[in-house]
Amino acid sequence: MYDINQIRADFPILERTVYGKPLVYLDNGATTQKPRCVVEAITNEYYNTNANVHRGVHFLSQQATELHEASRETVRKFINARSTAEIVFTRGTTESINLLATTFCQSLMEEDDEVIISVMEHHSNIVPWQLQARLWGITLRVIPMNDRGELLLDEYEKLFSPRTKLVCVTHVSNVLGTVNPVKQMIATAHAHGVPVLVDGAQSIPHMRVDVRELDADFYVFSGHKVYGPTGVGVLYGKENWLDRLPPYQGGGEMIQHVSFEKTTFNELPFKFEAGTPDYIGTTGLARALDYVSALGMDNIAAYEHELTTYATRRLKEIPGMRLFGESEQKGSVISFLVGQIHPFDLGTLLDRLGIAVRTGHHCAQPLMTRLGIEGTVRASFGLYNTKEEIDVLVAGIERVRKMF
Ligand code: PMP
Numbered sequence: 001m002y003d004i005n006q007i008r009a010d011f012p013i014l015e016r017t018v019y020g021k022p023l024v025y026l027d028n029g030a031t032t033q034k035p036r037c038v039v040e041a042i043t044n045e046y047y048n049t050n051a052n053v054h055r056g057v058h059f060l061s062q063q064a065t066e067l068h069e070a071s072r073e074t075v076r077k078f079i080n081a082r083s084t085a086e087i088v089f090t091r092g093t094t095e096s097i098n099l100l101a102t103t104f105c106q107s108l109m110e111e112d113d114e115v116i117i118s119v120m121e122h123h124s125n126i127v128p129w130q131l132q133a134r135l136w137g138i139t140l141r142v143i144p145m146n147d148r149g150e151l152l153l154d155e156y157e158k159l160f161s162p163r164t165k166l167v168c169v170t171h172v173s174n175v176l177g178t179v180n181p182v183k184q185m186i187a188t189a190h191a192h193g194v195p196v197l198v199d200g201a202q203s204i205p206h207m208r209v210d211v212r213e214l215d216a217d218f219y220v221f222s223g224h225k226v227y228g229p230t231g232v233g234v235l236y237g238k239e240n241w242l243d244r245l246p247p248y249q250g251g252g253e254m255i256q257h258v259s260f261e262k263t264t265f266n267e268l269p270f271k272f273e274a275g276t277p278d279y280i281g282t283t284g285l286a287r288a289l290d291y292v293s294a295l296g297m298d299n300i301a302a303y304e305h306e307l308t309t310y311a312t313r314r315l316k317e318i319p320g321m322r323l324f325g326e327s328e329q330k331g332s333v334i335s336f337l338v339g340q341i342h343p344f345d346l347g348t349l350l351d352r353l354g355i356a357v358r359t360g361h362h363c364a365q366p367l368m369t370r371l372g373i374e375g376t377v378r379a380s381f382g383l384y385n386t387k388e389e390i391d392v393l394v395a396g397i398e399r400v401r402k403m404f
Pocket of ligand 1 (some may be wrong): 029030093095122125173174201202
């Protein structure tokens with residue numbers, strides 16, 4: 001059912017070499033490679049169906065519009081949203097969060113109101129809130145974690161006050177791999193009458209996500225991390241919340257009627273989509289979601305779990321190995337340090353062996369501060385990685401370790 005050779009054959013880049021060595025791509029947390037069908041969908045649209053969407057009476061424009069809106073339906077189905085009105089296309093997770101931070105704080109928050117975030121957030125779920133906090137006099141409260149990298153839910157409960165207006169938490173940590181119990185955290189927030197934004201950048205590629213089952217008020221993700229193209233992403237929001245928010249950017253598409261005296265805005269989701277959308281990107285994204293859906297998100301999750309378990313066991317055999325993030329529920333991300341070797345040195349030397357890993361703070365500096373380190377090496381797996389590649393990684397680390 002899960003034919004790894006067939007799957008790898010779908011990704012042409014996996015056949016290439018780096019410094020004469022077969023590429024071992026273990027940087028899927030940063031971005032994923034694209035299957036041929038995604039690239040072909042993009043090329044095909046440029047060659048055969050390219051025209052600006054929504055505004056045209058002509059044949060091509062209508063066809064491009066149909067493709068674009070069909071992609072919205074594909075996204076809706078993929079996350080089980082109630083309506084396509086709840087699917088806003090953005091440039092990615094970062095823009096989705098900035099859109100929400102700007103419009104939510106501007107319209108629904110007052111001075112001294114509070115937003116709860118967690119210690120393991122990516123900068124893109126910290127800085128947009130800080131920018132708004134500075135403008136409106138809002139306070140950020142931070143959920144702490146234990147040394148295994150699990151959020152402290154008792155402490156989370158204690159952070160709520162009558163001034164809490166929003167909770168923003170990542171589904172899966174891009175550094176620790178922790179899968180946060182977001183369903184439970186959402187229930188807690190709702191008991192306090194507070195909505196929740198879930199950062200799904202690291203969950204959407206790896207597990208089945210049902211926004212209605214989670215009861216998430218907002219859920220955001222990037223296309224490029226789920227085998228789709230760069231430059232396109234999604235903000236899911238419950239219709240009753242999106243309705244209460246003002247537009248983010250002004251321009252074409254987002255209006256109903258414009259005069260110099262008064263402008264009225266388009267219906268959802270177009271109210272939030274000013275300008276020509278990346279309609280080619282949305283086609284690519286939809287094709288990517290079709291691709292992972294055909295493999296089965298549960299199959300992908302099971303396969304990647306097996307890989308991560310194997311990698312964890314093998315990495316632990318290496319003397320001086322320190323793993324960061326040993327939560328009970330863990331996704332396919334492993335952060336580590338080996339002895340006194342600087343992560344940048346380890347990453348650079350692994351690169352010479354054809355192994356692509358990420359090094360540094362992974363856009364999570366407050367988390368690094370909590371861990372008392374400057375950075376880690378991070379191996380993150382995707383649906384096409386293999387145990388053989390993990391063996392190459394382990395052998396590579398051993399080789400570097402002996403050099404030091
Ligand atoms: N949140 C998390 C948890 C991430 O891992 C990332 C990407 N590293 C982002 C947000 C930002 O995603 P993007 O750069 O695609 O907007």
